[in-house]
Amino acid sequence: MAGYSNAEKKIGRASVAEILKTGEGMERALALLEAGQVVAIPTETVYGLAGDATNGEAVARIFEAKGRPRFNPLIAHVSGLVMAHEVAVFDTLSEKLAQAFWPGPLTLVLPLAKGAAIHPLVTAGLDTIALRMPQGFGSQLIARLGRPLAAPSANSSGRITATTAEAVEADLGGKIPLIVDGGPTEVGLESSIVKVEGATVRLLRPGGIAAEVIEAVTGLPLLRQAANTGANTGERVEAPGMLASHYAPNAAVRVGAASVRPGEALLAFGPNRAAGAAEAAAMLNLSPSGDLREAAANLFSHMQALDRSGAKTIAVEPIPDAGLGEAINDRLRRAAAPRDIREGRK
Known part of the structure; x- marks a missing residue:
């Protein structure tokens, strides 16, 4: 081996x-x-x-x-x-x-x-x-x-x-x-999934290509999928990554955190820290400079490392929704979703 x-x-x-x-x-x-x-x-x-x-x-x-x-x-x-x-x-x-x-x-x-x-x-x-x-x-x-x-x-x-x-x-x-x-993957996020339907293009899952880059090729706006979809809501799952609960660590995930609560680990982004960051049980920064490409590449490995810290909750600082931030936030929202709806369980 x-x-x-x-x-x-x-x-x-x-x-x-x-x-x-x-x-x-x-x-x-x-x-x-x-x-x-x-x-x-x-x-x-x-x-x-x-x-x-x-x-x-x-x-x-x-x-x-x-x-x-x-x-x-x-x-x-x-x-x-x-x-x-x-x-x-x-x-x-x-x-x-x-x-x-x-x-x-x-x-x-x-x-x-x-x-x-x-x-x-x-x-x-x-x-x-x-x-x-x-x-x-x-x-x-x-x-x-x-x-x-x-x-x-x-x-x-x-x-x-x-x-x-x-x-x-x-x-x-x-x-x-x-x-x-093959070593660490370059993109760090799954692929973007799109479906052409007549004269429209639907984004089923944001991913490694930013929506605006796809729109520049098609000349059409990308229609977004509802946030909670698939078996969780009784609809057919059209593509991978569409379940409401997905990408989840063992720890709970709290997104958009402006402050860190006692005992939480912190998934940081950019140069400015959430209140109480110094007291976090563990901290990793997706990109100290605020680069979304770097953040995407680090997302899953940093989540895994913080999950191993033993913290019961991972607080995540706000990440812009622009560019690859849309895909990063999609993964984080699904990681933070209630676990009892994963794989279609009510």
Whole structure:
């Protein structure tokens, strides 16, 4: 196992996952995927738990490892537009978006092509499919496999998203055979998800591409999704990340905090501190300079670190809603939502 000493392996690590760097992991990952297994892989957004999207047993293993409800669809990842056209029907505007942002952190929800080999578990029974083309190792792996990969984030369902191989190992290491270690992810947030509907474009999930950047390509305003949606409200879940409670640490999360209460950890942002910050049980700053790109890259790893501090609540300083701040605040609101509505429980 790469990345851990023999001593570490002997002192109680429950992980059975092999951990290989990207330069060594391609052939092993490919062999496991061909055998219908699942593999954690790095992408530019977050780590994904990948399985052959045409293999029902592989897709079922993804849901099992994550503890994910099966009404929540998965994103199918492709190596290029040729593969994408084999499984989905593109309108002119969606084609334009793919040309502009692929490979990259944009997912398109499109009509499923007739006769597409995608297993129905991937789409959760919908007649649409969410497609993305990742950068780097993921794209190379898909091209070698020759089939799309279903790859939700590599973490237990509803919990904090993994942006390092170590975070994947701590959460899912005992449930999967391989983690490919590509270092910390560059973007740190999941992809933006959009759906073209006639002459309108709907933002189903804000993510790694700011809304105004997408609008600059389409020339159209992005319509926003209601904040609480999906199985939590009785509606169908159209895309991942739409459950009202998601991305949650074990600690409670309090957003927009102007002051820190006794015993709270503080997730800070920018140069100015909330009242009582000096008394916080622990503190990490997403970006001391107030840079939203840096904040996005640090969001999940900082939440995980503060969760390990033992504080029962994480207070989060206000973050602007502009640019990537929209996606950061979306994740924080869902992390702060009541936990009894996660995965559709009332």
